[in-house]
Amino acid sequence: MQSYRTKIFEIALQLLVERQVDAVLGFRRGTIPMMSQPILISSPDEVDQLHWDSFCSSNLANYLPRRKDRVAVFAKGCDSRNIILQILENQIKREQLYIIGVPCQGMVDRRKVLAALDGREPADVSERNGMIRVSGWNFKENFSRDEYLQENCAICTHRNPVIYDELAAEPTNEQREVDRYGDIHALEAMNDDDRWQHFEEILTPCIRCYACRNACPMCYCPTCFVDESTPQWLGKSIDPIDTRTFHFLRAFHLAGRCTDCGNCERACPMGIKVRQLTKKLEKDIKQLYAYEAGLSLDEPPPLDTYRPDDPQEFIR
Numbered sequence: 414m415q416s417y418r419t420k421i422f423e424i425a426l427q428l429l430v431e432r433q434v435d436a437v438l439g440f441r442r443g444t445i446p447m448m449s450q451p452i453l454i455s456s457p458d459e460v461d462q463l464h465w466d467s468f469c470s471s472n473l474a475n476y477l478p479r480r481k482d483r484v485a486v487f488a489k490g491c492d493s494r495n496i497i498l499q500i501l502e503n504q505i506k507r508e509q510l511y512i513i514g515v516p517c518q519g520m521v522d523r524r525k526v527l528a529a530l531d532g533r534e535p536a537d538v539s540e541r542n543g544m545i546r547v548s549g550w551n552f553k554e555n556f557s558r559d560e561y562l563q564e565n566c567a568i569c570t571h572r573n574p575v576i577y578d579e580l581a582a583e584p585t586n587e588q589r590e591v592d593r594y595g596d597i598h599a600l601e602a603m604n605d606d607d608r609w610q611h612f613e614e615i616l617t618p619c620i621r622c623y624a625c626r627n628a629c630p631m632c633y634c635p636t637c638f639v640d641e642s643t644p645q646w647l648g649k650s651i652d653p654i655d656t657r658t659f660h661f662l663r664a665f666h667l668a669g670r671c672t673d674c675g676n677c678e679r680a681c682p683m684g685i686k687v688r689q690l691t692k693k694l695e696k697d698i699k700q701l702y703a704y705e706a707g708l709s710l711d712e713p714p715p716l717d718t719y720r721p722d723d724p725q726e727f728i729r
């Protein structure tokens with residue numbers, strides 16, 4: 414990660430000094446351990462605030478829609494795929510962007526590390542040679558990065574940026590043998606009643622804070638359907654029907670557009686596994702349309718296109 418940091422400083426400094434971009438969108442170290450914060454800098458003097466570590470999980474594509482300036486953005490594999498989708502959906506223009514690709518080795522799940530600390534308060538974190546060292550009052554603990562990855566990162570098959578102007582490091586090895594859909598196969602094997610009950614249990618703690626929606630780089634509508642009042646599509650309460658409607662409709666809006674970046678699940682204060690809904694649709698879209706979201710600027714999502722030979726079973 415140290416070599417990443419050095420390279421990231423160099424690239425950002427050059428872009429700003431040469432005025433190739435108006436701003437650089439990256440990360441700075443968070444104010445609490447294991448939290449890196451998105452930051453937008455516009456002066457070479459601010460470059461030393463940039464940071465990169467295994468907790469730079471946020472998908473920076475979330476900050477791009479409707480920007481008017483020319484901006485450099487650091488992009489992991491998932492970020493780059495969401496950038497492609499946003500370009501395809503006219504949320505940002507390719508020529509506005511200088512994409513600094515960051516080959517990714519997976520991001521560490523802060524919640525898993527905190528659980529392993531079992532109530533001990535982390536005061537500092539560092540990393541070296543694939544190990545995360547967390548220290549606090551009277552303790553130092555080492556964790557293997559690979560054993561504490563976020564669930565989506567552990568099964569990610571597109572860690573290298575798919576679009577970039579410059580790479581910050583050599584491409585990383587892609588994971589080819591992972592089973593992306595183990596949990597979805599288990600859901601599909603349930604009978605309807607059990608599956609309904611499963612989602613009832615998952616969604617019951619939802620407080621409708623919409624953090625999952627706000628964190629999603631593909632949820633950029635100026636007025637979300639949940640906020641519409643004429644017509645009002647659903648109520649504002651945490652009535653179970655309204656809550657289910659929100660989640661099911663949001664998932665359908667993400668069909669063929671979700672990159673499984675995990676931003677939604679990370680943002681949820683209730684620990685709700687919202688990716689189970691989007692991942693089921695990801696699997697269906699892959700099977701039905703041989704399409705994975707955000708891999709090519711020449712391929713818009715299937716629900717944005719019409720082909721006479723599209724499968725039509727869903728209509729019947």
Ligand code: SF4
Nearest residue numbers: 490491517519566569
């Ligand atoms: S989803 Fe893939 S590219 Fe994105 S942070 Fe995780 S491992 Fe990296």
Ligand code: SF4
Nearest residue numbers: 629671673674675677
């Ligand atoms: S639904 Fe979640 S996992 Fe999918 S793109 Fe949005 S934030 Fe990422």
Ligand code: SF4
Nearest residue numbers: 619620622623625681
């Ligand atoms: S972030 Fe969690 S609690 Fe908030 S609306 Fe989404 S699923 Fe519900």
